[in-house]
Amino acid sequence: MTRTRTVVLIGVVVALLIAGVGSFYASSSPDGLEATATEQGFDGTARDSATADSPLADYGTAGVDDARLSGGLAGVVGVLLVLALAGGLTLVLRRRAAAPSPDVPAGRD
Numbered sequence: 001m002t003r004t005r006t007v008v009l010i011g012v013v014v015a016l017l018i019a020g021v022g023s024f025y026a027s028s029s030p031d032g033l034e035a036t037a038t039e040q041g042f043d044g045t046a047r048d049s050a051t052a053d054s055p056l057a058d059y060g061t062a063g064v065d066d067a068r069l070s071g072g073l074a075g076v077v078g079v080l081l082v083l084a085l086a087g088g089l090t091l092v093l094r095r096r097a098a099a100p101s102p103d104v105p106a107g108r109d
Contacts, residue, residue: 019075
């Protein structure tokens, strides 16, 4: 295994561990924006976003009753989704960069 693949694999494993296990220990206190809205008295004007009913809304997984498992699962799914998107984008950009230029005849570099 190449050094780059080893580093990427270690990074993915660390990200999955942080997302899956670290979320158990995350603070249940409101984040900075929520806390500021409460302190300034405009938290009652907040509206749900368009994604409020999505399966991974509010740092949890819809249909999973255990809060710790729900948060950990949402974190792992999030990491995997970002990894899939980044990997797909990398493949597309690599293929695009490797495609022969229309200005250069095939077989001549």
